Amino acid sequence: MRRLRLAIVGLTACSGCQLSLLNCEDELPELLKRFDFHFFPMACSPALLDDEYDAALVEGCVSMPHERELLEELRRRSGYLVALGTCAVFGGVAALRNGEDREQLRRHVYDDNQVAVETCDPQPLASVVAVDAGVTGCPPEKEELLRLLAGLIRGALPVGIDYPVCTECRMRENLCLLTERNMLCLGILTEGGCGARCPGLSVPCEGCRGPLVEANLTEALEIYAQKSFDRATVLGRLRRFCPEWQS
Numbered sequence: 001m002r003r004l005r006l007a008i009v010g011l012t013a014c015s016g017c018q019l020s021l022l023n024c025e026d027e028l029p030e031l032l033k034r035f036d037f038h039f040f041p042m043a044c045s046p047a048l049l050d051d052e053y054d055a056a057l058v059e060g061c062v063s064m065p066h067e068r069e070l071l072e073e074l075r076r077r078s079g080y081l082v083a084l085g086t087c088a089v090f091g092g093v094a095a096l097r098n099g100e101d102r103e104q105l106r107r108h109v110y111d112d113n114q115v116a117v118e119t120c121d122p123q124p125l126a127s128v129v130a131v132d133a134g135v136t137g138c139p140p141e142k143e144e145l146l147r148l149l150a151g152l153i154r155g156a157l158p159v160g161i162d163y164p165v166c167t168e169c170r171m172r173e174n175l176c177l178l179t180e181r182n183m184l185c186l187g188i189l190t191e192g193g194c195g196a197r198c199p200g201l202s203v204p205c206e207g208c209r210g211p212l213v214e215a216n217l218t219e220a221l222e223i224y225a226q227k228s229f230d231r232a233t234v235l236g237r238l239r240r241f242c243p244e245w246q247s
């Protein structure tokens with residue numbers, strides 16, 4: 001059977017999503033039999049973008065001109081282009097300060113040191129090229145990555161998860177941190193798929209998987225208000241991983 005040819009690339013990101021893939025250590029031998037990781041600069045050298053790809057898996061968001069060019073090149077060369085992780089799907093933490101003056105941000109980070117890097121507000125991949133599918137998560141769960149790869153072998157793309165973190169949390173019979181501990185937990189509005197990992201450890205959901213497609217913000221804000229969390233506080237927390245949450 002022909003091995004599928006992949007390009008795996010990180011743009012503005014922490015590399016955590018690519019690392020999650022490399023951490024599938026038990027599965028890597030099998031994956032190498034089925035996939036040709038032809039362009040994977042983080043893991044393989046030399047990395048030459050010189051071929052056509054069955055799929056490109058792209059982590060991170062677009063914040064520099066050369067990233068836009070690379071993404072467009074990947075789009076031209078790839079059958080499928082998959083956004084890998086919350087940064088790629090929604091903008092993620094890199095987009096936290098979108099809308100603020102970039103020169104002021106540069107001075108805040110680099111002081112008066114000269115930095116010859118042109119940047120723009122970090123954008124999710126779909127604002128630059130057509131994206132065939134996204135796997136959210138910061139980073140995505142290992143099982144989601146393996147399901148994505150297994151699907152590619154069959155020519156199938158992952159479908160989004162249409163239930164919130166709360167669903168998995170209740171199935172695990174966790175104590176509800178919002179209703180019983182008065183903690184600001186964002187599981188109501190956040191796409192599931194993580195198995196409610198954080199609430200299961202008594203840590204409130206931070207919304208790192210981004211918004212549930214049919215999230216009912218109005219209803220949720222009423223529930224939060226009953227627990228004394230005002231609209232600005234809730235939206236401020238939600239926007240840490242997805243700047244598109246509207247006020």
Ligand code: SF4
Nearest residue numbers: 013016085086087138
């Ligand atoms: S989604 Fe999270 S883990 Fe992945 S690159 Fe962005 S910050 Fe890192």
Ligand code: SF4
Nearest residue numbers: 166169176177185187
């Ligand atoms: S702890 Fe959070 S994720 Fe779990 S049920 Fe309560 S609000 Fe939902």
